[in-house]
Amino acid sequence: MVIEVTGMNIKKDDLVQIISGKDKGKKGKVLKVINKYSKVVVENVNVVKKHQKPNQQMKEGGIIEQPSPLYACKVMVVCSSCGKPTRIGYKLLDDNKKARYCKKCGEIIDRV
Secondary structure, eight states, X not given: OEEOOOSOOOOTTOEEEEOSSXXXXXXXXXXXXXXXXXXXXXXXXXXXXXXXXXXXXXXSOEEEEEEOXXXXXXXXXXXXXXXXXXXXXXXXXXXXXXXXXXXXTOOEEEEO
């Protein structure tokens, strides 16, 4: 039995691949998910420079680089078994637990 769920299928610590934009083709781990705006922050992707003033934690000011959020529709989860970017489906297991699965190879990615 397959359950359709609306919303984001991406979680923190997922390995994702960028499918459009200036960083197309890059892979990285999801650091943060912002559900309210349907955005994700991926490490070493969409890096922007920020001018930082000196403060208590950072004695010197300067230009720092940090990843910026990008829309979740621009990333796809990479399946751990087949290694390809894939869509995510949900299925109900025998013990009435929901699990995410790869729509390309059918393997279970993780339990929800």
